[in-house]
Structure formats: structure tokens, C-alpha cells
Amino acid sequence: MADTKENILQAALRLFAKDGYEAVSVSTIAGELGMTKGALYKHYKNKRDIFDCIVERMYQIDALRAKEYGS
Numbered sequence: 001m002a003d004t005k006e007n008i009l010q011a012a013l014r015l016f017a018k019d020g021y022e023a024v025s026v027s028t029i030a031g032e033l034g035m036t037k038g039a040l041y042k043h044y045k046n047k048r049d050i051f052d053c054i055v056e057r058m059y060q061i062d063a064l065r066a067k068e069y070g071s
Contacts, residue, residue: 005043007033009057012050021051 011032015024026047030040044050 008040008043008050009054012047013054016051016054021047 008029012024012029015028015032024047026037026040029047029050030037033040044053
């Protein structure tokens with residue numbers, strides 16, 4: 001399951017970066033991964049939930065790097 005959640009985040013991040021958040025739908029993300037929207041909704045509540053998880057991960061990575069460099 002963790003791999004599926006990770007794959008969803010990676011695909012969504014690529015699509016958001018390429019097309020912008022507003023232009024990407026849950027259907028688009030699911031289609032990119034060859035899954036149904038229903039299968040995606042088993043892992044995330046909605047598109048905003050996916051986006052929030054991406055942002056949280058970026059925050060965690062930045063905080064870790066800041067700590068490593070003593071910032």
C-alpha cells in the first residue's frame with residue numbers, strides 16, 4: 001500500500017508541475033497510474049489531500065536539510 005501511495009504522490013507532483021494544480025483532476029492522476037478514481041480515493045480523500053501530502057513532505061525535507069546544515 002505504501003508503494004501505491006508513493007506512486008500517487010509522484011505522479012501528482014509531475015502532473016502539477018507540468019500542467020498546474022487547477023488543470024489536474026483526480027481522474028487525470030488515476031489515469032496516469034492506470035487505476036480508477038475509486039482506487040485512488042482509498043488512499044487519499046481528494047486532490048487537496050494529495051497536494052497537502054506533497055507540501056508536507058517538502059516541508060519535512062527542507063527541515064531535515066536545514067538541520068543538517070545548522071540553519
